[in-house]
Amino acid sequence: MNVLGFDTSTAVSAACVLRTDGEAFEVFPAPGRLTAPPGHARELMPALARCLKQAGVGFPDLDAIAVGVGPGAFTGLRIGVSTARALAHANATELLPVSSLAALAAGSGERLSLPLIDAKRGQVFAALYDGAQARWEPFAAAPEVLAARLRAAAVDPLALGDGSVRFREVLEAAGVRVASAESGTHVVRGLSVCRLAAAAAPAPPDTVLPDYLRPPDAKPR
Amino acid sequence: MTGPAGDAPGRPGSRTGGPRGAQPPGCILAIETSCDDTCAAVVTAEGELLSNRIASQGLLHSRYGGVVPEVASRRHLEVLDAVRADALETAGVTLSDIQTVAVTRGPGLIGALLVGLSSAKALAAARALPLVAVDHLHGHVVAGTLGPDALEAPYLCLVASGGHTFIARVDDPARYTVLGSTLDDAAGEAFDKGARLLGLPYPGGPALDRLARGGNGEAFRFPRSAPATTGGRDLDFSFSGLKTALLYKIRDLGEAETERRRADLAASYQRAIVEALAARVRQAIERERLPRLAIGGGVAANSELRERLRTVCEEAGVLISVPPVELCTDNAAMIGAAARFTPAIPYPEYLDLDAAARLP
Ligand SMILES: [Zn+2]
Numbered sequence: 379m380n381v382l383g384f385d386t387s388t389a390v391s392a393a394c395v396l397r398t399d400g401e402a403f404e405v406f407p408a409p410g411r412l413t414a415p416p417g418h419a420r421e422l423m424p425a426l427a428r429c430l431k432q433a434g435v436g437f438p439d440l441d442a443i444a445v446g447v448g449p450g451a452f453t454g455l456r457i458g459v460s461t462a463r464a465l466a467h468a469n470a471t472e473l474l475p476v477s478s479l480a481a482l483a484a485g486s487g488e489r490l491s492l493p494l495i496d497a498k499r500g501q502v503f504a505a506l507y508d509g510a511q512a513r514w515e516p517f518a519a520a521p522e523v524l525a526a527r528l529r530a531a532a533v534d535p536l537a538l539g540d541g542s543v544r545f546r547e548v549l550e551a552a553g554v555r556v557a558s559a560e561s562g563t564h565v566v567r568g569l570s571v572c573r574l575a576a577a578a579a580p581a582p583p584d585t586v587l588p589d590y591l592r593p594p595d596a597k598p599r
Numbered sequence: 600m601t602g603p604a605g606d607a608p609g610r611p612g613s614r615t616g617g618p619r620g621a622q623p624p625g626c627i628l629a630i631e632t633s634c635d636d637t638c639a640a641v642v643t644a645e646g647e648l649l650s651n652r653i654a655s656q657g658l659l660h661s662r663y664g665g666v667v668p669e670v671a672s673r674r675h676l677e678v679l680d681a682v683r684a685d686a687l688e689t690a691g692v693t694l695s696d697i698q699t700v701a702v703t704r705g706p707g708l709i710g711a712l713l714v715g716l717s718s719a720k721a722l723a724a725a726r727a728l729p730l731v732a733v734d735h736l737h738g739h740v741v742a743g744t745l746g747p748d749a750l751e752a753p754y755l756c757l758v759a760s761g762g763h764t765f766i767a768r769v770d771d772p773a774r775y776t777v778l779g780s781t782l783d784d785a786a787g788e789a790f791d792k793g794a795r796l797l798g799l800p801y802p803g804g805p806a807l808d809r810l811a812r813g814g815n816g817e818a819f820r821f822p823r824s825a826p827a828t829t830g831g832r833d834l835d836f837s838f839s840g841l842k843t844a845l846l847y848k849i850r851d852l853g854e855a856e857t858e859r860r861r862a863d864l865a866a867s868y869q870r871a872i873v874e875a876l877a878a879r880v881r882q883a884i885e886r887e888r889l890p891r892l893a894i895g896g897g898v899a900a901n902s903e904l905r906e907r908l909r910t911v912c913e914e915a916g917v918l919i920s921v922p923p924v925e926l927c928t929d930n931a932a933m934i935g936a937a938a939r940f941t942p943a944i945p946y947p948e949y950l951d952l953d954a955a956a957r958l959p
Contacts, residue, residue: 419713423720423950437725452669453710456676460717463680468694468725584680594669598662 379441380433382465383571384426386458387450387478387495388412388540391421394568395433398441402569403432409564412540418457426461429568440471444575446478446566448589449503449516450495455588466583473583474575479516481570482539483507486563490533492554494524494541495566502541503591506533510577518591521545525552538563626690628697628722629935630683632675632715633707633735634762635659635666636928639683641690641697642935648745649690651925651932654678661801665791672710679718686931697728701938704732705955707762712954720949729943733934734958739895740767740775741940742926742933750920755889757880757908760896760929761787761804764876766834766883769893773940778883779834786872786898789838793868796845797861807865808901814862816870816903819848823875833886834879841871869903877907884915893920899927 384393390407397403405425430436445462448455466473482493489509494502497518504524506514519527521541525548528535537549538557543564546556557563625644632638635656641649656674660666687693702719705712723730739758743750756767756775764787765780784792787804794803799810821844845868849857857864880892892912898904905921912919926932944952 417953419716419953420951422717423724427724427947427950437727452672453713456672456710456714457717460676460679460714461721464718464721465725467680468722584684587676590673594667594673596663596667596670 380435380439381442381444381572381575382426382429382440383444383476383568383575384422384458384462385446385478385481385566385568385571386418386422386454387446387448387566388454389414389416389451390565391418391425392566392568393422393425393429394572395429395435396569396572397433397435401433402572403429404567404569405429406562406567407565409560409562412543412564416451416454418454422457422461437465437469440469442472442474442575442580444474444476444571444578445586446481446571447475447586448478449497449518449591450478451498452588452590455590459586459588463583463586472580473586474578475581475586476571476574476578477516477589478566479503479505480507480512481574482566484510484570484574485565485567486536486538488536490535492528492535492537494537494539494545496541496544497592502545504541506535516589516591521548522552525549525554528554539566540564625698626692626696627699627701627935627938628683628687629701629931629938630679630715630719631703631735631738631929631931631934632679632711633703633705634711634929635671636930637675637678637682638929638931639679639686640931640935641686641692642745642932642939644939646745646749646936646939648932649692650686651930652682652686652689653925653930654682657802664795664801668708668710671708672714675711675714679714694722699729699731699938699943701731701733701934703735703738703934704952705735705958707735707956709954709956712956716952716954720952724946724950727946729945730949730952731938731941731943732949732952733937733941735934736763737775737937737941738933740769741772741936742895742930743893743920743922744772745926745932745936750891750893753889754891754893754920755883755887756893756895757876758896759786759876759898761785761791763896764836766879768887768889778887779832779836779879781836781838783837783839784842786836786838786876787896789841789872790898792842793845796842796849797865804897804901807869808903810862811866811869811903814864814866816866818860818863819867821845821868821871823871823878834883836875836879838872838875841868869901873901873904873907876904877911880908881911881915884911884917889917891918891920893922895922895927897928900924
C-alpha cells in the first residue's frame with residue numbers, strides 16, 4: 379500500500395510517502411524551523427510533490443492519504459485537512475486521520491512520552507503516551523498546570539514538540555525532562571503519520587475535521 | 600443551501616448539443632471562500648453557467664453580530680466538499696469532466712481563503728490540471744459576462760458589498776481600472792452599522808431595506824458621502840460620517856421617538872447611501888462616456904438602489920445591466936467568469952501558491 383502522510387499542526391509542513399515495499403521518502407523539516415512563522419500554503423504541496431517524486435509514485439498511485447488532524451494551530455490544521463480531503467476525493471483513496479500528538483509521541487523513542495504542541499495564549503496541547511497507548515487524552519493547559527499534574531501522577535516522561543521548546547524553562551524548572559533543542563523528535567514527522575495510519579480507521583473524506591480542542595474565541599451575543 | 604440551479608440558464612437540460620452529462624468543452628470548477636459564504640460553481644470556457652451553489656453562513660454569524668473569521672473558516676471546511684459535490688451534480692458533470700480549477704486567491708479573510716485555496720490546489724494537483732488564481736473583485740466586475748445575455752465590454756461597473764465599494768472602468772474583461780473606491784466603510788458595512796443602531800438583527804442590510812419601505816426617505820437629512828476635498832479621487836466614497844450622523848440623530852430623538860420613527864430613520868439613512876452611490880455613478884457616466892453600467896456586490900440587491908440606478912442610467916441614455924441577486928452577492932460563478940479572462944497556471948507551478956488578504 380502506498381501511503382502519503384503529512385502534518386501541519388505546527389509551523390512546519392512535514393510529509394512522507396511510505397511505499398508498498400516499505401521504503402519511506404520523507405520531507406523532514408529542521409526542528410529550528412518550528413519557531414519560525416508558518417508557511418503551509420507555500421510549503422505543503424511542494425513537500426508532498428517532493429516525497430512523491432523521490433518515491434517515483436504519482437497521486438493516482440496512492441492507496442491512502444493520512445493526515446495529522448491536530449490539535450495544533452487552527453489555520454495550519456485547516457490547510458492540511460482541506461488538502462487531504464481534496465486529494466482523497468480526487469483519487470478516490472482512503473483518508474486516514476491521525477492524532478498529531480500521537481504522531482509526535484511515536485517519534486520519541488521513549489516508552490513514556492509527553493508530546494506538547496504550542497496552543498498559543500500561554501498554553502500547550504498535551505497528552506501522555508505509554509508506548510502507543512494514550513494514558514492522558516489530549517487537553518489544553520498552561521505549562522505550570524501540566525507540571526503540577528505530572529507531579530501528582532508521579533510520572534517522568536520525556537517532553538517533546540514545539541510546545542516543549544517554547545516552555546522549556548517552565549517545564550525544566552518543574553522537573554520535567556525536555557528533549558534537546560536540536561532533536562528531530564520535536565517535529566511531527568510524516569513517517570510517524572504514515573505508520574500510525576496503518577492502525578487508523580478510514581473515514582469518509584468529508585467527515586474528517588481538525589481536532590481543534592478549543593472553541594473559537596468569539597462569544598455569541 | 601441556496602442557488603439558482605432550478606432556472607439557471609444553460610443548465611444541462613436546456614443546453615443544446617450533446618446528451619446530458621456529455622463533457623462540456625473547457626469545463627471550469629470554481630471555488631470561493633473569501634468571507635462567510637461557501638461557494639462552488641461550474642462554468643464553461645464559453646461562459647455557460649452550469650451551476651452556482653452557495654452555502655450561506657449568515658445565520659451562523661448572526662449569533663455573533665458580525666462575521667467571525669475563525670467561525671467562518673471552520674464552517675468553510677465543514678461544508679466545502681458538500682457544496683462542491685452539489686455544484687458538480689447540478690451541472691451534470693463529475694470531477695473527471697473538469698479541465699480547469701479556479702479559486703479565489705484574495706482579497707478576503709486569510710483563514711477563510713486558505714480553506715478554498717488548499718482544496719482547489721489539491722484537487723487540481725491530484726489530476727495535474729491547470730489552476731486559475733482569481734481576484735475576488737475581478738469576479739464581481741465580470742459576473743455579468745456569464746449566460747445568454749452576456750455583458751460586453753466596454754462598461755462601467757459599480758460594486759458595492761459589505762467588504763468593498765468601488766466604481767471601475769472595464770474596457771476588456773481581462774482587467775478593470777478602479778476609478779474610485781471607499782476611503783473608509785464599504786456601503787454594505789454602512790447598511791449593517793445603521794441597522795445595528797436601529798436595533799435590527801445582523802445581517803442588517805436586507806432588514807433595513809424592508810423597514811425603509813414603510814418610511815419617508817426625506818424625513819431626515821443625512822450627509823451624502825463627499826470626500827473629494829481630502830485628497831481622494833473625485834469618484835471616491837466615504838460612509839463613516841453617515842453612521843455617526845445616525846447615532847447623533849438617535850440620541851437627539853430619544854428612545855421613544857426613535858422607536859416611533861424607525862421606518863423614517865431607516866428610509867432616510869438608506870436614501871443617503873443610495874444617493875451617494877447614485878451621484879458617483881452619474882459623475883462616472885458623464886466623465887467616462889461608456890455605453891453601459893453593470894452593478895454587482897450584495898448591496899446591488901437593495902431595491903431602492905436598483906430603482907435609483909435605473910433612473911440615472913435612463914436619464915443619461917446608457918444601458919444598465921443588473922445581474923440576478925445570486926450573481927451579485929459572493930458566489931463562485933463569478934470566480935469562474937473571471938477565470939475565463941485570467942491566465943491559467945500549469946501544473947505544478949501553482950503548488951506553492953499562497954492566499955492574499957489584500958491584492959496590490
Ligand atoms: Zn465580494
